[in-house]
Amino acid sequence: EQKKRIDRLYEEGMLERNGFLRLICERDEPSAAYLSEKARLRQAEHFGKNxxxxxxxxxxxxxxxxCLYCGIRRDNKKAVRYRxxxxxxxxxxxxxxAFGFRTFVLQSGExxxxxxxxxxxxxxxxxxEYSDCAITLSIGEKTKESYRKYFEAGADRYLLRHxxxxxxxxxKLHPLEQTLENRIRCLCDLKDIGYQIGAGMMLEAPGQTVEDLVEDLFFLKKLQPDMIGIGPFIPHSDTPLSGRKAGGVELTLFMLSVLRLMFPKVLLPATTALGTVDPRGREKxxxxxxxxxMPNLSPQAVRGKYLLYDNKICTGDEPxxxxxxxxxxxxxIGYEISGTRGDAPGWIRRV
Ligand code: 5AD
Ligand code: FES
Known part of the structure; x- marks a missing residue:
């Protein structure tokens, strides 16, 4: 049954709601291995070993x-702030x-x-200074006018997870003043302006069900983002969700494979959160x-302060x-780092 679902997902890039539900609920080691084998085939087709x-x-x-889950939330008075x-x-x-990066992701709180x-x-x-580099912004919810200004100034991509x-x-995960409607409005505006957009979700956040995850898959199918960032929820001790259970590496890996089959050409990061819950999480x-x-380029002096969750890796390291x-x-693991900007395949660069 699982094998049939995976074969169908591989061929058609989509399942119906119930198919996804059962695929995720009935996952086990053999089906995860088979799914990831198929995902690597798709990955190799479009990206080789890059x-x-x-x-x-x-x-x-x-x-x-x-945001209730986030360590740099406004109400966390213990966070040591910097700019x-x-x-x-x-x-x-x-x-x-100088290290060969051709994309800079500028990320901050709001x-x-x-x-x-x-x-x-x-x-x-x-x-x-860097006309051959992509500039990615990840600075939160703004008005369409603001997004347009950044784009005209030369930004190419925007990451805003849904x-x-x-x-x-x-x-449940956000205060009343933050709404899903506005998030979606932002993503639509960004896409409309011409950014390559990145959406994505946290996995195993407190209260998240498999139905919720399937909802995410359908949402992404409709949105058709160029990038999808996913990673396990990890509690931060100075937030209202402190003490809640962290997500595991296993579901994230399974969902990465599902996404690769649904979106063969999408840009899919192995995130820092994944590297935090498993020392070889990013390789996996x-x-x-x-x-x-997405290695960290922030100066060493501030790394230990950009803590969205506990035990974040690489906080003590030099860039x-x-x-x-x-x-x-x-x-x-037999892969190599590409020296290019790494735009979404088929993306036409504006002049
Ligand atoms: N655990 C895991 N991921 C988190 N993020 C924020 N807080 C946490 C947490 N506690 C993720 C969100 C956000 C991205 C920058 O980091 O998905 O969009
Ligand atoms: Fe390995 Fe930071 S990525 S030390």
């Missing part, structure tokens, strides 16, 4: 939002460029100090169908250590 690198620059952990200067961010890019003008000025400077497509679960993620890794380490890790 893995794309993104240099993650966490440039501010100041956040006006209050990098434009110069410091450019230094990160310089170091990253920090009001970073006005549209400041964000645009930053993008313009990076764009001018977190969960279930309105009920979304409500690539072997399950992922094709992107060069992570790039070297990732190269070795990928080699150890």
């Amino acid at each position: 893995v794309y690198l993104r240099g993650l620059i966490e440039f501010s952990n100041i956040c006006a939002s209050n 990098l200067t434009e110069e410091e961010i450019l230094d990160c890019c310089r170091a990253g460029y 920090d009001p100090w970073w006005s549209d003008e400041k964000v645009c000025a930053l993008i313009r400077r990076i764009r001018k 977190e969960t497509a279930s309105p009920k679960l979304y409500r 993620g690539i072997l399950a169908g992922a094709n992107v890794i 060069e250590k992570c790039s070297h380490c990732m190269e070795l890790r990928m080699k150890s």
Whole structure:
């Protein structure tokens, strides 16, 4: 039965609701192995043994939002806040460029100090210095006008996970002022403007059911994002969800394979959260169908402060250590790091 479902997912890229439900509920070691084998076939077709690198620059952990799961939420008074200067961010890019990064992901909390003008000025400077690099933003929910300004300043991609497509679960994980409707509005605006967009969800967040996950799959099918970031929920001790159970590596790997079969060409990172719940999580993620890794380029002095969850990896390491380490890790599983921007296949670069 499982084998039949997987074969059908491989051929058609889709199952009906009940098929997904049973595929996920009835997963076991043999079916996960078979699924991941199929996912690797699809991955090889479109990407060979290439893995794309993104240099993650966490440039501010100041956040006006209050997501219940997140360690840098507004109400966490224990978080030690920081904000990098434009110069410091450019230094990160310089170091990253020298290590071979051709995509910079600028991520922050929803920090009001970073006005549209400041964000645009930053993008313009990076764009001018690194015309061969992709600039990805991950700075949260904004108005369509703001998104348009960043795009015109030279940003190419935007990451904004939907977190969960279930309105009920979304409500449980966020304060009242944050709505799923607005998240979706943002994703649609971003896509409409012309960004390559990244959505995605946390797995095994408190209260999440398999039905919720299937909801995510249908949501993604409709949205057709260029990138999908998924990873296990990991509790942070200074949040309302402290003490809740962390998600495991196993479901994330299974879902990565499902996503690879549903979206053969999608950019699929093996995330830091996956590397946090299992020391070889990122390698396992690539072997399950992922094709992107996002090593941290943030300066060592602030790494230990951008803590969305407990026990985050690489917080003590120098940036060069992570790039070297990732190269070795990928080699150890027979993959190699691509020196390109790593755009979504078929993506036409605007001029
Ligand atoms: N555990 C796992 N992932 C988390 N994120 C935020 N907090 C946590 C947590 N406690 C993820 C969210 C967010 C991304 C930047 O990090 O999905 O979109
Ligand atoms: Fe940071 Fe390996 S990726 S030490």
